Structure formats: C-alpha cells, structure tokens
Amino acid sequence: MDDLHPKEVVRRGYDAVSYHYRRDDADDGQYAPWIARLSSCVPARADILDLGCGCGVPVARSLARAGHAVTGVDFSAVQVRRARNLVPEATFIQADATGAAFPAASFDAIVCLYMFIHLPLDEQPPLFARIAIWLRPGGWLLVTTGHGAWTGSEPDWLGSGATMWWSHVDSATYRAWISTAGFGVVSDEFVPEGAGGHTLFWAKRR
Numbered sequence: 001m002d003d004l005h006p007k008e009v010v011r012r013g014y015d016a017v018s019y020h021y022r023r024d025d026a027d028d029g030q031y032a033p034w035i036a037r038l039s040s041c042v043p044a045r046a047d048i049l050d051l052g053c054g055c056g057v058p059v060a061r062s063l064a065r066a067g068h069a070v071t072g073v074d075f076s077a078v079q080v081r082r083a084r085n086l087v088p089e090a091t092f093i094q095a096d097a098t099g100a101a102f103p104a105a106s107f108d109a110i111v112c113l114y115m116f117i118h119l120p121l122d123e124q125p126p127l128f129a130r131i132a133i134w135l136r137p138g139g140w141l142l143v144t145t146g147h148g149a150w151t152g153s154e155p156d157w158l159g160s161g162a163t164m165w166w167s168h169v170d171s172a173t174y175r176a177w178i179s180t181a182g183f184g185v186v187s188d189e190f191v192p193e194g195a196g197g198h199t200l201f202w203a204k205r206r
C-alpha cells in the first residue's frame with residue numbers, strides 16, 4: 001500500500017476493480033429480497049440515499065425503477081461514471097461519504113451496502129450520527145457491516161491488479177454504534193461470504 005492513506009487505496013482500488021466487482025447487466029442477486037423489503041417499508045416515490053452506491057447496479061437501478069427518487073454517493077470516479085450511464089433516472093454525486101452534506105430530514109431511507117467496512121474505524125460512528133440526521137423520523141437505515149473485527153488489505157483483489165483495504169469491528173459493536181446514533185435496531189442477519197461474512201442491519205430512526 002506504499003504510503004497511501006487507506007481511503008485512497010480504496011478509492012483507487014474501486015476505480016480499478018469496478019467491472020470485476022459488478023457487470024453492467026448484473027441482476028439483483030442476493031439484494032433482491034432486501035430491495036423488495038425496503039420498497040415495502042417506505043412511501044411511494046420515497047427519497048432514498050444510496051451511500052457507497054458503486055456502479056448503481058442493482059440497488060439504485062431497482063429502487064429508481066420502483067419509482068423512488070434515488071441519490072447515490074460514491075468517491076470512485078469510475079463507479080459514478082458507470083452509475084450515471086446505467087441509471088440515468090437517479091442522481092449521483094462523486095464524494096467521500098464522510099464529507100457529504102445533506103439538509104436534516106432529507107431522506108425516507110438510507111442504504112449503505114458494503115461501504116462502512118472500507119472506512120477507518122474512527123470515521124464510522126460519526127457517519128452513523130450524520131446518517132441519523134439526514135433521515136426523517138421513522139426513516140430506515142439498511143446497512144451491511146463487518147461481522148467479526150478485522151483490519152487488513154489484499155493485493156490484486158478480484159484479479160484487478162489493485163490492492164483493497166478493509167477495517168471493521170464486530171457486529172455487537174456495530175449494533176451499539178447504530179443504537180447510540182439514534183436508531184432502534186429492528187433486525188440483523190448474518191450474510192455469509194466465503195469463509196466469513198457480514199452483518200445486515202435494518203434500523204429505524206427514532
């Protein structure tokens with residue numbers, strides 16, 4: 001990783017790995033039941049923020065097709081360029097999620113899948129607090145986190161030639177962070193991946 005800041009490793013990594021990670025025509029896959037549940041929880045034409053939206057497929061694409069007003073944020077130029085092409089009906093902003101700014105109570109739901117695990121640990125609790133401010137009371141947060149605690153990197157991730165970096169705590173700590181930020185945790189589930197996995201939390205803004 002040389003002397004690069006870990007977030008710069010992640011940003012450059014996703015520029016390189018974008019097409020290895022998700023094809024343009026990927027289907028909803030494991031996200032399908034999550035997208036369907038979220039759509040049933042929010043009003044028609046809801047305002048939904050997708051933080052760390054990647055190439056917009058499948059989450060922003062499916063939520064926009066369901067009639068919701070979707071805003072995606074991602075700091076990878078390649079991911080955002082693809083998202084703007086693949087989901088022209090949504091709005092995409094190229095920015096670091098931890099520096100993004102929205103008025104209070106802007107969204108009915110915020111989706112953040114497989115992004116928190118790429119943030120330095122000291123930046124994670126403050127982002128949960130900002131997410132809580134951006135949500136309307138009763139709004140939904142759908143977020144994947146680490147399941148066990150680990151910080152590390154992998155060279156040539158997904159055969160892209162790029163290094164990727166992750167940092168996460170265990171799911172009990174994430175539950176505490178999400179609760180402290182002003183949410184009631186409604187449910188959580190283990191999402192297996194390879195030899196490990198992630199935790200998917202459904203949380204409601206108090």
Ligand SMILES: C[S@@+](CC[C@H](N)C(=O)[O-])C[C@H]1O[C@@H](n2cnc3c(N)ncnc32)[C@H](O)[C@@H]1O
Pocket residue numbers: 007010011014022051052053054055057058073074075076079095096097098112113114115118119
């Ligand atoms: C594993 S991908 C997941 C993409 C999408 N959420 C999905 O589940 O298909 C993680 C995404 O988060 C973005 N990301 C990571 N750290 C970020 C940050 N600090 N600010 C904005 N985007 C970030 C990456 O560029 C990448 O597109």
